[in-house]
Amino acid sequence: MTAMTTDGTDIWRPYEDRPVLTPRMTGGHRATPPDEIARLRRYLAAVVADRNCPVHTAVAFNAAYFGFEVGGEGYGNGPFDPDDFPVLTLGDEVMAHPVGALVRIETGSDPLYAEIVYKEGRHPAIEESGEVPAWVSGAPATARGPRDQRADTCIRRELLVPDLTAFGPALQLDATKLTRLRARGKWLNEDGHVMVDARYSTPQEAELDDTAAFVAHLLTHQREALLSPLVPVSLAHLTEGRDEERLRTALTGLMDVIAHALRTTDSLRGWGPYVLTRERVGAGLRQDGPLGGSDLYDLVSSLERAAVPGARRRHGLSGSRTVYTATAPWLRGVAGAASLLTGTEYAVSVCRANLVVTDFLRGDTDNGLCEGSGVRITLDDSFENGAIWRSHHPGSEEEDDSDPLVPAGRGWRDTVNPPAPRSAGPPPSNVPPEREPADAPPTDAPLVDTPLTDEEEIGLRNYLRIDDSELCWQQPLRLVHFMEDRVPLNGMARDALASLGPESGRVRLEIHHAGVVIDPSEQVQEVTLDLTEERGMLRDVQWPIDFFPGLRLWLQWPRGGTVLRLSTRELEEPVDIDGRLITHEYDPQVLTRDGAPGSARDGDSSGGLDTRRLVLRAVRRFGRPAHARRARPARPRRAAPGNPCRPTRSPPDQRGGAGRGGTAHRTAPLPGRRQPWRGRRTPSPRPRRRAPHPAGGIRALSRPRTATGERGKRASPGHGVRVRRPRFPTETARRPGTERHPARGLSRPLPPRRKSGRVGTAPRLHLRHPAPPPALTVHA
DSSP states (O other): OOOOOOOTTOOOOTTTSOOSOOGGGGGOGGGSOHHHHHHHHHHHHHHHHHSSSOEEHHHHHHHHHHTOBTTTTBTTTSSOOGGGSOEEOTTSEEEOOOTTOEEEEOOSSSOEEEEEEEEEEOOTTSOTTOBOOGGGTTOOTTEEETTEEOSSOOEEEEEEEEETTTTOGGGSOOHHHHHHHHHHTSSSOTTSOEEEEEEOSSHHHHTOOHHHHHHHHHHHTTHHHHTOTTSSSOHHHHHTSOOHHHHHHHHHHHHHHHHHHHHTOTTEEEETTEEEEHHHHHHHHHOOSTTSHHHHHHHHHHHHHHTSOSSOBTTBOOOOEEEEEEHHHHHHTSTTOGGGGSTTHHHHHHHHHHHHHHHHHHHHSBTTBOTTTOOEEEEEESSBTTOEEEEEESGGGGOOSSOTTSOOOHHHHHHHSOOOOOOSSOOOOOSOOOOOOTTOOOOOOOOOOOOOOSOSOOSOOOOEEEOSSEEEEEEEOOHHHHHHTEEEOOHHHHHHHHTTSOSEEEEEEEEEOTTOOOOHHHHEEEEEEEOSSSSOEEESOOOOTTOOTTBEEEEEEETTSSEEEEEOOEEEEEEEETTEEEEEOBOHHHHHHHTSTTEETTEEOOTTOOHHHHHHHHHHHHSOGGGOOOOGGGSOOOEETTEEEEEOOOOGGGOOOGGGTSOSSSOOOOSSEEETTTTEEEOOOOOOOOEEOTTSSSEEOOOOOOTTSOOOOOOOSSSOOOOOOOOOOOHHHHSTTEEEOTTTOOEEEOOOOOOSSSOOOOOOOOOSSOOOOOOOOOOO
16 A cells, blocks of 8 residues: 555545545444545535446446546556456346446457446336336336236346446557447447346246345356455455455445435536436526437326326316336437437436426425426336336325435236225115114213324325425414424425434524514423334423414425424415414315314313313314305305306305304305316206297297397197297497497497598497398389
8 A cells, every 4th residue: 555645625546645545434424524425425416427328326336446537547557357257248147237337248359448327227128219117116026017027037127338448548449440340239239238138036026126136246256356455445454354244244334424425515417326416407498409308208298298188087087097207218308418328328318307297396396296287297217118007197186205315116016916996985885884773762872082183195295395405394383383392394304314323312493483583492492302103293392372273384404403493484474264363374174174163272171161162172073074064044146147056256244164063165166057177056957948839849949139129939730840930130220320239129329430631440230140132123
């Protein structure tokens, strides 16, 4: 080992500076000092900027452990014997290799030495057109069809992207020879990739994540180089031993530190385990050529349009629709994109496209639910063909708190175990109801106050914003939170906080009540973070006196910190509910239930309530808030003039609301037929009244009165065919200087013509039928 130099802010130089990996890093990033992580972070950022491909966590480990030299040398000075690398052959069945494996590609003359920097599945059921069968998304490696799983054979077709420049200029072919090899298609395909049938020893091995698979590969196929004393620092030196379990634990800790360093570097963007520089991602989106910003935004639009029904039914939208879209086939379908899908640039294009979809889901949707179309977009498979995205309509059927960017595998799961169809109500029971004897004396059941819980999910939780720096969500304040001085956390926030430290501790809570000055001791509080429960909780919270059950809370957690911020928002106009003036945004469902009579911040009991309040408490506490309606006396039924099916708008003092004991979040239904796809109602059809003919049998069509006051009727013989009587203008309508009113049949004088030099407009006669032609006079 050569003499060590000072570090400062310089980039680590392998075999010259002291190693960038330290013994403390074997315990994970929580056990590593911040200055050591900062030094590792600077080096990895330089490696990512120097490589011409996305950098996987395993590739970053190779760089830090085997000493990747930035500037062109790569692994040229590493302790490797390239002839001992495992061999890859295009189209053959070979042992499965993870990302980060160092391989040798036979060419018949000079072999190619490379590092696997990217891989994805290439299932034969996915056609070049991009059509993805549902069962392929999330299918295990043993699946050959939706009903065909072979546990004895575990072979999966995979596409491997090698980096042929990883070992420096001394071990790479020139561009001319490489172009000739790709054109022949014998050892590399035309894109410079290797397609193989990867063989796994067990199905469990195929389901390992990238970190566990790479650690197993290091301890078996790359063990000699791993324990070599010629590396910058040997794993045996870091662990002070060669015990198998100790080596595996140390490698897992080092991988955790490297993943944490990549994830927390500001200049990098991550898609799964791959990272790219922000500059490279932005440069690709700014260019106007193929696979530029406009093309990738079209990918996002196609994901949303794919599941929108193309036709409408008579009484509403079409049924549910689910579409699966793979990223790689979609990119190959873009005109002029062939040159950008070769070599390592293919991996860059796939990661950049998936990052655009990620930014759309994080910033422009409600946890994957598109507001305008109602389509829910989620990631279903992150390995197959770049990624498989799932688009479902209507997305409100599947709305939950799950992260849309965590692969769910719904395609395979719903195919093998189809979900139960949604039913309108519980199935009928064959058990007859119990009957009480007729002579049984009436008994009064005692009033029972059920304990308050927040397990039932009521209230709107339609706000969730996730980005690289913070996590924000919205939830209503429940009465039980007041009584127990606590506030639950979002599931994603709970998981993220659990990955940073212990399950309990003290954190800081900052409360901002919009438009209200609260006590300084309540603005900044030291509360207890409890992650032992499933949801996570902040305890020992001192709620301000102006807070009430149903108040909407916006919570914000900056990633990596121990500070949480809680805020409220003001209403544009205050509202009066139950005699209380509410000036901040609230949730009507929670306010209806938790604001029932007998409920207050200091307790919840039905004792001392009269019959009316007891009934109101039972309805508001145990009823269905989404179906609450106004009290019937407060629902106006007066008809509008000229349309008996359309009620008039009642004045504000006659409208019902929560102030009368009901709720104020649903209006009274209007009569008539509802058109769901147009969002409005049409009046109910009324039967036309026809006057009977005096002779009977044939009906006469009744006509409104004309300008002369006559009512015309005309019946035609035969089969009762009604013939409209021709209408001619009256003498009043024909008189010059008058105009007939189209609705009332009256005439009024026209304004006089202007006496200017301009050409005026002749008066128009509003006639229902043209005037009859003048009679012809024939002279003998």
